[in-house]
Amino acid sequence: GEDVEQSLFLSVREGDSSVINCTYTDSSSTYLYWYKQEPGAGLQLLTYIFSNMDMKQDQRLTVLLNKKDKHLSLRIADTQTGDSAIYFCAERVGGFKTIFGAGTRLFVKA
Amino acid sequence: GAGVSQSPSNKVTEKGKDVELRCDPISGHTALYWYRQSLGQGLEFLIYFQGNSAPDKSGLPSDRFSAERTGGSVSTLTIQRTQQEDSAVYLCASSRLALDNEQFFGPGTRLTVL
Numbered sequence: 575g576e577d578v579e580q581s582l583f584l585s586v587r588e589g590d591s592s593v594i595n596c597t598y599t600d601s602s603s604t605y606l607y608w609y610k611q612e613p614g615a616g617l618q619l620l621t622y623i624f625s626n627m628d629m630k631q632d633q634r635l636t637v638l639l640n641k642k643d644k645h646l647s648l649r650i651a652d653t654q655t656g657d658s659a660i661y662f663c664a665e666r667v668g669g670f671k672t673i674f675g676a677g678t679r680l681f682v683k684a
Numbered sequence: 685g686a687g688v689s690q691s692p693s694n695k696v697t698e699k700g701k702d703v704e705l706r707c708d709p710i711s712g713h714t715a716l717y718w719y720r721q722s723l724g725q726g727l728e729f730l731i732y733f734q735g736n737s738a739p740d741k742s743g744l745p746s747d748r749f750s751a752e753r754t755g756g757s758v759s760t761l762t763i764q765r766t767q768q769e770d771s772a773v774y775l776c777a778s779s780r781l782a783l784d785n786e787q788f789f790g791p792g793t794r795l796t797v798l
Contacts, residue, residue, distance in 0.1 A: 578726060605785055607785070609789075614791070615791065616687070616688065616775070616777075616788075616789035616790050616791050616792065617727075617775070617777075617787075617789040618789070619785070619786045619787070622785050622786075662726070662727070664727075666785075670715065670732055670734075670739075670740075670782045670783065671729055671732070671740065672717075672729065672787065673726075673729065674719070674726040674727035674729075675726045676725050676726040677726065
């Protein structure tokens, strides 16, 4: 079946790196995504990776994909209080269907 | 520019009543998606529209749920005879094309069924 799992909470100190992990089950995923949801706002796409890549870097964000283990991670370097939000992992399966995880709530302590 | 808007932002209803939730996608976006976000759970895919047609309705939880899209723009999600387990945040998203990687999400409608 289609399932995306991620831990529910992560707490880091300001300035440290944050690593949010995700596992998925559908091996036919074409794209994998990280979305961010700030309080009272809609989800916003942060970054995505094509399934034949194993790494993508975008400023402070690094996405690592281990396709064999069906494991995706998002690393945020130099985490700031403004990074506090819920981060959703998602995979595209089939042509248009996107399966989302439950979201990881990131707390950044000053 | 205008993003995806949803109305109402909050809806409280009594068990057994029907509700209608509205989504206005970004102008020109042909693909529209409905999701349900329950407490502590991920976004549950409900239905997808390409233009006015819905190729896949398999995500709708029961026959009490229906959705339509008219004129390739506004969409309405209708829940008949609401139950307490229908309480959730209903999110709408749109994308320019169905295969686009970025979906733009609205702020959601929080539905509470008493």
